[in-house]
Amino acid sequence: MLGLLAVAAIAAVVLTTRGATHSTEEIVEEAEDVSDDPHIFSTHSLPTEARFMPSIGNGHIATNIFSDTVYLNGLYNGRKGESHRARIPAWANIRLNSTLTHRPFAPIYSLNTRDGVFKVTVDRERSMVTQRIYAHRFYTRAIVNQIEVYSKPYADPNLTHHDIWIAITLMPGPTSEDIVFETPIPEKLDERMIWSACGKTKESEDLVYQPLPVEVCAYWTSVPDHLVVPQHGGRVFTFAMTVDNNKTKARQELEEGEALYQKHVREWHKLYDQSSMTIEGNLKLSKIINGIWYYFLSSLPSESTNQPPERFFGLSPTGLARGGTFEDYEGHNFWDTEIWMFPSILLLYPQYAQKLLQYRLDTAYVASQLAKTTGHKGYRYPWESAYTGIEVTQPCCPDVAEYEQHISGCIAFAARQYLATTRNEDWLKHGGCSLVTHIADFWASRAVINYTTGLYDIGNVMGPDEDHRNITNSVFTNVVAGYSLYLAQYVACLCKSYFLAKDPESWADIAWSLALPYDEELDYHPQFSGYSRGEQIKQADAVLLGFPLQSTRANDLSYYEGVTRGSGPAMTWSMHTVGHLQLGDTGQANAMFNKSYEDYVREPFKVWSELRRPKIGAANFFTGMGGFLQALVFGYGxxxxxxxxxxxxxxxxxxxxxxxxxxxxxxxxxxxxxxxxxxxxxxxxxxxxxxxxxxxxxxxxxxxxxxxxxxxxxxxxxxxxxxxxxxxCKVPVDVIGKPYLRPTGFVMWKQQQQEKGSK
Incomplete structure (x- = not known):
């Protein structure tokens, strides 16, 4: 975890994404993927940069391969802005000693994205050794290591040989700085020796919403120094680590696990039987897509589990296997979930889209309090949230927490898409009506009539372009706010038999009359009121009006492509791809599409970096992956x-x-x-x-x-x-910034005053 002084120093040098990106510039030599199977990534050497190692997970527990850290869904440590995923020592990190020295053997490392397993194969002089590592998809509290050792046949069976010994090492890393664990306790379970350790996080996120630290318990199989196999035979050795907030559940998972590998693979195959995206004629692109869905699904909850599933705490920008550090966004939730990851997940796996929205429903009462404390109504969601739903943005970066309020509109936009594709009445009854209408109340309380223009202004905000702060009438913010208001009008009708909404027409009146900066002479949308043409911006902002907000203008695309800094995050160019495809400019779309992934995907395990080579930023950047999928689904599709x-x-x-x-x-x-x-x-x-x-x-x-x-x-x-x-129920008109087309709200009042003055 970066200290506050280091964080402040970084923030002073670079205005970073959400104020929390480590923008180191490194030359990283990447290993080669030698597999011709679109679902398997294989290599003879591991990445020199550990952050480009792949992850395994099941939505409850996750880790990076050969990492000394395990993370648990919803387990955070640290007060408010210091909250981050709590590190659990990796009592599942077992290494074959022959892979630590790489001599005299040449291991093969493979990630099978279809089976959800990482495999290490070592061809030794007298034996073949295969290690399988996976976070079990059914026994979701478990990370499993299975090591198969088979002796090789010899030409002369009469020759005397000794038993085969395979040296292994358990590498759990140092004591956790986040959790105070009790001294591990050994005990015997059947014929196995196991260990257990329970502890509590050192600091809760907030004393009001989380008065007590969280307990966590881990069990793991004892790991010997050597595995011994007869000279003419073979054996499979199984080691497991289980983790849960409940000690009994963690132990039961260790006890009850059976047919481990086959059951795990079947559950992964069920996921891919539901949906898939297939590319023909381009193996590289096919692998990238399969990698994205593997990483996404590894951080989403299993549908079928041995133990009842726990509450789900959302998708952070680097997934469940990362988040303990500043550079990995500490496992927090941002607008990245709803705008970048949500849409493609919704169309292929709508059950997971509902779980992502449920996280926002579960923290709605905190969003209500945030709105009140800032003098507004309804629900105001924080820029960064974790366990409790309070604002947990780092102390280094108060501006993003204060001004980047468009996240509430982005959550409503995700709800809009969810309702459009599912018409889930049950979701509306169990919180959806309240979520949508209270977000509209927030925007209604933020909009202020400008008596000169006759329009509603929304001031003191920051759009997706974080190079500009404390601005008025961010076009992206105002449009998502307008869509939020119109959606509430629609939902008020859908819910009227069981949910009472206050004056839904007033929401539409405000949305209709929101200011929308537009330069008639140059025929483009300035990013906000007072934007000076030629100013550089950080990432896609006004161009998001074209997609996902669906009002493309060629001039917006062409202008903002020229002023967007090249060091921006991956998802920017995906949105330019969609815009050019919508306008029929296939050549420029293809150029933007290639730009959206070529310098961000790191071999051999298709791990995305936030920033273009040679910079890294966050590793395994789900946000960039989500934008890339949208370029495919909503652009080319x-x-x-x-x-x-x-x-x-x-x-x-x-x-x-x-x-x-x-x-x-x-x-x-x-x-x-x-x-x-x-x-x-x-x-x-x-x-x-x-x-x-x-x-x-x-x-x-x-x-x-x-x-x-x-x-x-x-x-x-x-x-x-x-x-x-x-x-x-009538679908809303979704027209924003056209107050003089109908006399409502302030315009009606102004007309009345003018009529009085003429008499």
Whole structure:
């Protein structure tokens, strides 16, 4: 953990992403991936930079391979701005001694993204040794090491040989600085010797919302110095480490684990049976996509578990396997979850999208208090949150915590997409109505009428471009605020039989009249009121109006590409890709697409860095991965989510590919596959929900979708998939910054005053 002086020094030199990025510049030699299987990454040498090692996880527990640290979902240590993931010593970090020296053997290291397992293979003189390491997908409290040792046959079986000895080492690392563990206790379990240690975090995040430290218990199998196998035979040795907040559950997982490997692989295969994204003709790109989904799913909870699942604490920018340090964002949740990771997860795995929203519902009462303490109404979500939901941004960087309020609008935007694709009434009844309307109340209390312009201003904010702070009328902030207000108007209708909303039309009036900076002469959106043309910006901001906010302007794209600093984070260029595809500029889109990943993906395990080579920033950067998936799904796939329909527009192949298939798209209970080939695109239907009948339109034809139907998408589109209205509630107009088109709110009052003055 960086000390405060070091943090302040970094902040003084570089205004960093969310105020918390370590921007070291390093020359890192990368190992080569030698596998030709799109799901397997193999290498003869490990990365020289440990941060580019792959992770294993199951949403409850996670670690990086050969790391001395294990992290647990929801386990943090440190008061407020010092809160970070609490380090548990890695009593699962077992190394084959032959891989520590690399002599005289040549190990092969492989990450199998389909099976969810890391494997080490060592071809020795007298034996073949294979080590499998995985965070179990069913016994979710467990990290498992299985070491298989098989002797090799010899030409002369009469020769006398000794037993085969394989030296191994347990490397749990130093004592935790976050958790006060009791002295480990040994005991015998069946024929095994096991150890256990329980402890408590040193500091709770907040004395009001978390008055007591959190307890955590670990069990692990005793690890000998050597494994012994007869000269003519073989054996599988199994070692496990289990962790939970409950000691009994941790022990039961160690006791009950059976058929470990087969059960684990089956659970991973179930995930990929639900959905997949497949690239043909480009092995590199295919591997990158498979790597992203592997890392995402490793940090999301298992659907089927031996022990009841725990409360889920969201996706942080570097996943569950990282977050103990400043450079890895300390395991906190940001807008990254809702804007960058959420949309692709929603379309392929909507059950996980609901869990991500549930984290925000679970912390809504804290968001309510934050709004009150800052003089506003409704829910104001903090810029960074962890266990309790309070603001946990580092003390170095108060500006982002104070001004970057667009996160509340981003959460509402995710809720908008979720409702559009699921129409989940149960979610609305159990918190969704309240979440959406209270976020709208917050924005209504933030908007202030400007009596000169007749528009509502939102001041004292910071947009995604963190190079500019304490600004007024950030175009991105105002648009997500407007969408939040319109969504509340719609949800008030959906929920009216069981949830009372106050004057929903007033939300729409404010949204309609929000200021939206626009330069008519140059035909582009200045990033905020008072923005000076030519000023450099940090990352995609105003261009997000085009996507995900769906109001593309060619001039916005061309202008902001020229002033965005090249050292910005990975996801920026993915959004430029989507914008150029929407405008039909395939050449520039392809250039931006290549730029969005080529200098960010690190070999051999496809770990993303936040910053372009040679800089690193955060490692295994989920935010960049999420932006990249959106370039594929919403850019080349052409998919757009609207409140009352799903649109597919201009589907086309990514560069240097011969096929692109998104299988398992979920829309209103239907299961769809979009297959894009060089000559044509096809939409296939695997299942539909009778509660939401779907109709396909292409401008000429209208087809009722049913299981088994396959439709060739003729031309570029748009192709529309639509169902019946939901409760006959009118979809909002979503028009922002047009006050004089209808006399409401301040405009009506001003007209009345003018009429009085003329009499």
């Amino acid at each position: 052409g998919i757009r989510i609207h409140l009352d329909h799903l649109l597919i527009d201009k589907p086309q192949l990514p560069p240097d590919t011969s096929g692109f298939t998104i299988r398992g798209l979920k829309y209103l209970g239907a299961n769809l596959t979009l297959d894009i080939q060089e000559t044509q695109s096809t939409l296939s239907v695997a299942a539909v929900d009778d509660n939401w009948p779907l109709t396909y339109h292409d401008g000429r034809n209208q087809i009722r979708l049913a299981a088994g139907v396959s439709i060739t998408l003729a031309g570029e589109g748009p192709f529309t998939i639509k169902s019946v209205p939901w409760k006959d």
